[in-house]
Amino acid sequence: xxxxxxxxxxxxxxxxxxxxxxxxxxxxxxxxxxxxxxxxxxxxxxxxxxxxxxxxxxxxxxxxxxxxxxxxxxxxxxxxxxxxxxxxxxxxxxxxxxxxxxxxxxxxxxxxxxxxxxxxxxxx
Amino acid sequence: xxxxxxxxxxxxxxxxxxxxxxxxxxxxxxxxxxxxxxxxxxxxxxxxxxxxxxxxxxxxxxxxxxxxxxxxxxxxxxxxxxxxxxxxxxxxxxxxxxxxxxxxxxxxxxxxxxxxxxxxxx
Numbered sequence: 001x002x003x004x005x006x007x008x009x010x011x012x013x014x015x016x017x018x019x020x021x022x023x024x025x026x027x028x029x030x031x032x033x034x035x036x037x038x039x040x041x042x043x044x045x046x047x048x049x050x051x052x053x054x055x056x057x058x059x060x061x062x063x064x065x066x067x068x069x070x071x072x073x074x075x076x077x078x079x080x081x082x083x084x085x086x087x088x089x090x091x092x093x094x095x096x097x098x099x100x101x102x103x104x105x106x107x108x109x110x111x112x113x114x115x116x117x118x119x120x121x122x123x124x
Numbered sequence: 125x126x127x128x129x130x131x132x133x134x135x136x137x138x139x140x141x142x143x144x145x146x147x148x149x150x151x152x153x154x155x156x157x158x159x160x161x162x163x164x165x166x167x168x169x170x171x172x173x174x175x176x177x178x179x180x181x182x183x184x185x186x187x188x189x190x191x192x193x194x195x196x197x198x199x200x201x202x203x204x205x206x207x208x209x210x211x212x213x214x215x216x217x218x219x220x221x222x223x224x225x226x227x228x229x230x231x232x233x234x235x236x237x238x239x240x241x242x243x244x245x246x
Contacts, residue, residue, distance in 0.1 A: 040198060041150065077135060098243055106236070108233075
């Protein structure tokens with residue numbers, strides 16, 4: 001339970017810093033600390049992401065870092081693919097989902113390192 | 125193609141990729157959205173992360189409702205990690221205005237590699 005709370009806090013900080021939902025931490029956290037199966041952990045992660053993204057977006061709006069129109073267009077156009085993804089993940093074996101999730105994390109990690117090494121330092 | 129139409133098309137491509145990621149992996153899709161907003165639409169990094177978070181609200185809600193139809197969402201567990209995360213994200217966005225995001229990216233990458241290995245090695 002303490003572990004789950006700590007994972008939640010960490011996922012939130014990462015979400016705010018990187019502009020993500022925090023799912024790459026929520027999913028393993030829910031599986032490891034609360035014993036959820038992979039697909040249930042993913043489903044529950046989506047629920048946790050909603051208030052996080054909402055609070056983060058509201059804060060970024062105050063800092064002047066939100067283009068609401070683009071965000072709405074992007075989000076609405078993503079809905080069919082999101083529903084398709086959920087249907088797929090509920091139709092394939094759990095271990096396959098786990099392996100795909102782990103590969104996703106390695107891919108994202110590689111991308112983050114590449115971008116961090118390439119990017120100019122950003123002025124605060 | 126008109127600039128407006130091309131822009132909408134790019135947003136549609138980013139949205140489709142992010143939505144698929146979200147549904148398949150239980151994430152928001154921000155790892156797809158943020159770099160593509162920077163590369164394709166000329167966003168600054170902070171602007172991309174702010175706009176990504178707003179888009180994620182819609183994407184995660186759609187995917188969550190779909191997962192809910194399968195009966196996979198655990199409400200109590202979601203709140204247990206989600207509520208502390210709201211505090212985290214407020215701190216994270218405030219911190220983002222002050223520190224170099226590259227440091228965070230590298231730490232985050234290391235954490236993900238460790239987690240991936242934990243999952244892959246049974």
